[in-house]
Amino acid sequence: xxxxxxxxxxxxxxxxxxxAQQTNAPKFGKGLxxxxxxxxxxxxxxxxxxxxxxxxxxxxNRDGLYNPSSSMLVRRARLKFNGFxxxxxxxxxxxxxLSNRDISGASEHxxxxxxxxxxxxxxxxxxxxxxxxxxxxxxxxxRERVISxxxxxxxxxxxxxxxxxxxxDMGMQLxxxxxxxxxxxxxxxxxxxxxxxxNITVGNLGGHQxxxxxxxxxxxKFEGKGDYTGGDLKREQTPKLAFAMGYxxxxxxxxxxxxxxxxxxxxxxxxxxxxxxxxxxxxxKYKGFSFMGEYAYRDAKDPVAKNSDGTLTGEIVQVGSALxxxxxxxxxxxxxxxxxxxxxxxxxxxxxxxxEDQYTIGLSKYxxxxxxxxxxxxxxxxxxxxxNQLMYRLQVDIHF
Numbered sequence: 009x010x011x012x013x014x015x016x017x018x019x020x021x022x023x024x025x026x027x028a029q030q031t032n033a034p035k036f037g038k039g040l041x042x043x044x045x046x047x048x049x050x051x052x053x054x055x056x057x058x059x060x061x062x063x064x065x066x067x068x069n070r071d072g073l074y075n076p077s078s079s080m081l082v083r084r085a086r087l088k089f090n091g092f093x094x095x096x097x098x099x100x101x102x103x104x105x106l107s108n109r110d111i112s113g114a115s116e117h118x119x120x121x122x123x124x125x126x127x128x129x130x131x132x133x134x135x136x137x138x139x140x141x142x143x144x145x146x147x148x149x150x151r152e153r154v155i156s157x158x159x160x161x162x163x164x165x166x167x168x169x170x171x172x173x174x175x176x177d178m179g180m181q182l183x184x185x186x187x188x189x190x191x192x193x194x195x196x197x198x199x200x201x202x203x204x205x206x207n208i209t210v211g212n213l214g215g216h217q218x219x220x221x222x223x224x225x226x227x228x229k230f231e232g233k234g235d236y237t238g239g240d241l242k243r244e245q246t247p248k249l250a251f252a253m254g255y256x257x258x259x260x261x262x263x264x265x266x267x268x269x270x271x272x273x274x275x276x277x278x279x280x281x282x283x284x285x286x287x288x289x290x291x292x293k294y295k296g297f298s299f300m301g302e303y304a305y306r307d308a309k310d311p312v313a314k315n316s317d318g319t320l321t322g323e324i325v326q327v328g329s330a331l332x333x334x335x336x337x338x339x340x341x342x343x344x345x346x347x348x349x350x351x352x353x354x355x356x357x358x359x360x361x362x363x364e365d366q367y368t369i370g371l372s373k374y375x376x377x378x379x380x381x382x383x384x385x386x387x388x389x390x391x392x393x394x395x396n397q398l399m400y401r402l403q404v405d406i407h408f
Contacts, residue, residue: 056086139182141181144206216258218256288303311358
């Protein structure tokens with residue numbers, strides 16, 4: 009972040025926080041302040057959150073641990089604004105990232121500028137249970153990615169999400185829900201997007217991206233949107249289950265992970281190929297116990313990037329599959345123990361990468377739910393073709 013932008017952001021934050029002190033600010037965790045227009049035709053809630061992360065890593069073999077490394081950083085630092093404009097049926101959300109990790113990835117494709125904007129989206133409830141979204145926001149992909157980084161059960165998301173998620177993009181989404189019975193809820197989502205990821209300024213380089221998502225909730229809604237929150241902090245008094253399927257097609261994609269990863273540059277500009285991604289996931293919660301499972305699969309029409317004369321560029325679409333299973337139990341004193349198993353199986357014949365299995369054990373203390381918590385976990389990564397790794401992490405979250 010350049011100095012001028014940093015000073016502007018800090019000045020805005022201080023000014024708004026000072027104003028909030030002079031008004032009836034919400035209670036902790038509900039935002040810094042709420043604004044309502046005089047004629048009640050608009051509202052705004054502003055919130056802020058920070059994650060402080062410490063990490064230690066070791067390489068591992070039969071002889072023990074070696075090659076230690078460590079780091080401490082502000083993992084995430086974000087400001088979020090949401091409310092409605094003109095009518096409660098027209099909602100908006102804007103989220104800005106201020107940490108180095110939030111704004112990294114600047115290139116000629118983003119105008120060589122930091123990627124401050126995470127979300128900038130309008131949501132119009134134009135008819136009954138139909139909503140039309142327009143702008144940049146998360147696509148309806150795997151559940152773990154849609155769960156906010158503020159509400160995770162473990163320190164960070166799994167390797168499945170890292171390798172297979174379709175993240176954010178610019179475009180339109182149509183969302184709808186209906187009931188099959190008094191409790192059984194069905195949700196549908198369809199997205200049409202640019203297919204290049206977030207904050208792209210050079211326009212559409214390949215084709216477009218199409219995403220469809222179907223979700224079933226046979227036992228009704230989760231408390232507090234718990235189907236998209238890590239852990240059973242609401243301690244569901246009756247069993248709650250969500251099951252979802254998603255399909256994503258990126259026509260003439262130019263990145264090696266659909267709309268994520270590296271650009272596949274060749275002698276004509278960009279190598280293009282059709283990439284499909286399939287997601288299946290579930291979430292179950294009951295009286296402090298929680299379970300989440302996800303499966304992802306990616307394929308491509310021609311995954312090996314080539315130049316016009318048929319020579320290889322070195323870039324390869326990361327085709328293959330992944331499985332993630334995680335579970336936890338929240339005790340009455342708000343300590344939670346959790347565990348996760350993740351398997352990554354890229355197509356070795358194409359990608360040259362073998363199987364990876366990661367095992368994670370986590371411990372969390374929820375002081376004020378997800379709004380103020382301390383989390384720690386230990387992960388062991390078993391890699392088929394290279395050195396295994398051990399990782400320890402400690403993270404503190406505070407969300408105003």
